[in-house]
Amino acid sequence: MLIAVEGIDGSGKTTIVRFLVEELKKRGYDVVAFKEPTDSEYGKKIRQILKERKISPEEELKLFIKDREFNVRNNILPALKSGKVVIMDRYYYSTIAYQGALGLDIGKIKTLNEQFPKPDLVIILDVSPETALKRIKAKRKPDRFEDLEYLRKVRNIFLSLKNNIVVIDAERDIEEVKRDVLKVVLEHLEKSFKRSGGM
Numbered sequence: 001m002l003i004a005v006e007g008i009d010g011s012g013k014t015t016i017v018r019f020l021v022e023e024l025k026k027r028g029y030d031v032v033a034f035k036e037p038t039d040s041e042y043g044k045k046i047r048q049i050l051k052e053r054k055i056s057p058e059e060e061l062k063l064f065i066k067d068r069e070f071n072v073r074n075n076i077l078p079a080l081k082s083g084k085v086v087i088m089d090r091y092y093y094s095t096i097a098y099q100g101a102l103g104l105d106i107g108k109i110k111t112l113n114e115q116f117p118k119p120d121l122v123i124i125l126d127v128s129p130e131t132a133l134k135r136i137k138a139k140r141k142p143d144r145f146e147d148l149e150y151l152r153k154v155r156n157i158f159l160s161l162k163n164n165i166v167v168i169d170a171e172r173d174i175e176e177v178k179r180d181v182l183k184v185v186l187e188h189l190e191k192s193f194k195r196s197g198g199m
């Protein structure tokens, strides 16, 4: 089972993924979380470059795909093969939204990501860029895009995505967001467990 948690910077992804891992472990699920960009050499290079903003959108796209190839080969596939529930803090929907918002062709970005395992469920934490940036400032996270216009485009691309996507209003209090996300995830897990004839 592969679940992706997506949304703009400051939408609550890291908070929600940590919460989901705890709650699923409490319920006896064998669960693991990974994040993109990863902590690999590719992920480190990406963070460095994003701060310097010195490469073209095409170059940036190539780096994120390289990082994902590493992540899928070394983390995601082995975990799925051993029967774990894998929760991604960002996945290829971020590439579609962020590199799409830079003007790259969304169809091309989707095609480049067809090689990767498709999530069974995608949760989009939807929040306004204004609220998100306030939260990030509160956490003093050096964010690559303080640009509201850009984050608006990123948000709209997230909201345009279809198939297995559930949009959660993340503008609300974190406890309400946690409650709604957990409900969707548990419903999905129980449904797929029944389908696979689980005990």
Ligand SMILES: Nc1ncnc2c1ncn2[C@@H]1O[C@H](COP(=O)(O)OP(=O)(O)O)[C@@H](O)[C@H]1O
Pocket: 007, 008, 009, 010, 011, 012, 013, 014, 015, 016, 135, 136, 138, 139, 170, 171, 172, 173, 174, 175, 177
């Ligand atoms: N629904 C929420 N209401 C208020 N604060 C939130 C909410 N979700 C997250 N936060 C806070 O906003 C900051 C960014 O959250 P985080 O989970 O790191 O977001 P992301 O991983 O999407 O960038 C953190 O300080 C977190 O505690």
Ligand SMILES: Cc1cn([C@H]2C[C@H](O)[C@@H](COP(=O)(O)OP(=O)(O)O)O2)c(=O)[nH]c1=O
Pocket: 009, 036, 037, 047, 050, 064, 090, 091, 092, 094, 095, 096, 098, 099, 144, 145
């Ligand atoms: C995975 C991914 C992230 N990003 C962006 C979103 C963020 O602004 C930035 C860093 O991701 P972020 O989730 O902020 O990672 P960290 O908190 O570990 O630095 O990368 C893309 O532009 N494309 C992608 O494919």
